Amino acid sequence: MMExxxxxxxxxxxxxELEFKPKHIAELSSKIQIEADKYTQKYINFxxxxxxxxxxxxxxxxxxxxxxxKRFDKNINYKPGDKIYFNIKNKSIILSTIGxxxxxxxxxxxxxxxxxxxxxxxxxxxxxxxELAMFKTHYYGGIKKHHWITIPLALHGVIAGKNEKVIExxxxxxxxxxxFCITDLLPHLDRMNDxxxxxxxxxxxxxxxxxxxxxxxKEKNENSDAKFSILKLLNKKYNITxxxxxxxxxSLVPAFNAKNIGLDKSLIxxxxxxxxxxxxxxxxxxxxTKNNKQTTISVFTDRExxxxxxxxxxASDMLKNYLMMLCKMDINMYLECVENSICLSxxxxxxxxxxxxxAYERNNCAYLNHGICISRYTGGGGKAGTSEARAEFTRRxxxxxxxxxxxxxxxxNKVDQGGGGTVARFIANLGIEVIxxxxxxxxxxxxxxxxxxxxxxxxxKAISAFLM
Ligand code: MN
Ligand code: MN
Numbered sequence: 001m002m003e004x005x006x007x008x009x010x011x012x013x014x015x016x017e018l019e020f021k022p023k024h025i026a027e028l029s030s031k032i033q034i035e036a037d038k039y040t041q042k043y044i045n046f047x048x049x050x051x052x053x054x055x056x057x058x059x060x061x062x063x064x065x066x067x068x069x070k071r072f073d074k075n076i077n078y079k080p081g082d083k084i085y086f087n088i089k090n091k092s093i094i095l096s097t098i099g100x101x102x103x104x105x106x107x108x109x110x111x112x113x114x115x116x117x118x119x120x121x122x123x124x125x126x127x128x129x130x131e132l133a134m135f136k137t138h139y140y141g142g143i144k145k146h147h148w149i150t151i152p153l154a155l156h157g158v159i160a161g162k163n164e165k166v167i168e169x170x171x172x173x174x175x176x177x178x179x180f181c182i183t184d185l186l187p188h189l190d191r192m193n194d195x196x197x198x199x200x201x202x203x204x205x206x207x208x209x210x211x212x213x214x215x216x217x218k219e220k221n222e223n224s225d226a227k228f229s230i231l232k233l234l235n236k237k238y239n240i241t242x243x244x245x246x247x248x249x250x251s252l253v254p255a256f257n258a259k260n261i262g263l264d265k266s267l268i269x270x271x272x273x274x275x276x277x278x279x280x281x282x283x284x285x286x287x288x289t290k291n292n293k294q295t296t297i298s299v300f301t302d303r304e305x306x307x308x309x310x311x312x313x314x315a316s317d318m319l320k321n322y323l324m325m326l327c328k329m330d331i332n333m334y335l336e337c338v339e340n341s342i343c344l345s346x347x348x349x350x351x352x353x354x355x356x357x358x359a360y361e362r363n364n365c366a367y368l369n370h371g372i373c374i375s376r377y378t379g380g381g382g383k384a385g386t387s388e389a390r391a392e393f394t395r396r397x398x399x400x401x402x403x404x405x406x407x408x409x410x411x412x413n414k415v416d417q418g419g420g421g422t423v424a425r426f427i428a429n430l431g432i433e434v435i436x437x438x439x440x441x442x443x444x445x446x447x448x449x450x451x452x453x454x455x456x457x458x459x460x461k462a463i464s465a466f467l468m
Pocket of ligand 1: 113304
């Protein structure tokens with residue numbers, strides 16, 4: 001009898017075969033740079049038109065409608081290929097393309113967030129001090145406060161007027177419109193102990209006061225308070241009074257546009273790229289989805305920057321409710337759907353910054369131009385405040401990325417250095433397999449965040465591969 005030849009395992013003996021060492025994306029192909037340039041031109045335009053969560057949701061709903069998405073109706077029996085959107089109070093939105101497979105076989109979820117750190121006006125913001133009209137503010141999200149002073153700011157948001165009609169406000173865009181500003185003390189007068197202040201103390205939250213105007217109120221026999229000249233201007237422009245400012249969502253955001261950075265134009269600087277770089281990739285991938293096996297659930301959520309609390313954040317039941325409605329309130333179908341659903345939590349990751357190298361662990365941090373980052377967990381010291389992707393699910397995602405030739409790396413925070421959470425844990429708490437993937441970013445949460453065009457484009461490719 002012939003003896004069966006035993007299969008011999010091929011032993012890997014080359015360094016590059018044994019080691020996981022992501023390369024600079026530009027070294028992988030030259031075609032990809034052209035594609036990335038084309039993609040990011042449109043992305044820059046999106047950034048400049050979507051500075052707040054409401055503007056982003058409006059943009060997403062408009063473009064989705066153009067692509068044939070219809071408002072979700074829980075009474076309709078959707079069929080494969082149908083495209084729907086579920087708007088949550090104009091501050092979050094979910095887009096879906098119904099898949100060929102039944103919902104009990106699970107969905108493919110991508111969650112990114114549309115809110116970014118900013119300076120909100122207080123509920124009763126306007127006051128005057130020493131002939132200046134000023135706004136009191138309360139910042140939103142985690143900021144280094146000194147980044148937000150002495151830069152041009154634009155006022156974005158809505159005012160719910162007395163007739164309950166919503167007035168949209170944008171002051172400070174386009175670039176020749178008037179702007180706002182938070183002042184700082186000149187260096188000449190900022191001596192004494194002031195120079196030794198920690199960054200958290202350079203300016204206090206209650207000192208983030210914004211100049212709104214400086215001309216006196218000109219009516220006869222009236223108080224010449226600057227506050228009233230501003231109220232008069234607001235009344236003329238929007239037909240509102242001070243009470244209407246209480247019924248308003250008004251935020252100050254950087255008044256400048258996104259631009260290329262570097263002589264080679266390889267990077268993009270702009271406000272709100274956390275997390276618009278993932279929002280745009282997720283949106284473009286969702287719009288292009290067709291003949292998909294599993295139903296897509298592209299979630300664009302509000303409130304991530306303050307911990308996802310509130311009725312438009314992912315700590316609420318909004319995703320659960322949507323899945324329940326898709327499952328026609330059939331609890332068995334819902335439970336199976338959740339059991340079999342998988343999710344990418346798409347959010348930016350801190351990129352290694354050589355100037356601040358001490359804050360990173362070089363073996364486990366993200367590098368610009370090295371592709372999308374996989375983070376199995378985020379959170380702080382002792383892996384607190386985070387979910388963690390299981391080994392098996394991590395392998396599944398890694399295989400998808402490898403199969404589709406997507407440049408990827410891994411990233412986790414330096415132990416005990418700090419670190420924030422993402423929406424991943426809220427989705428994981430529903431019982432869904434989740435992993436964080438994201439684009440490396442410099443100067444995160446500053447008014448001018450920086451990403452690489454190649455990484456931004458890679459994110460589109462990664463999400464598209466996931467949704468297929
Ligand atoms: Mn984020
Ligand atoms: Mn953030």
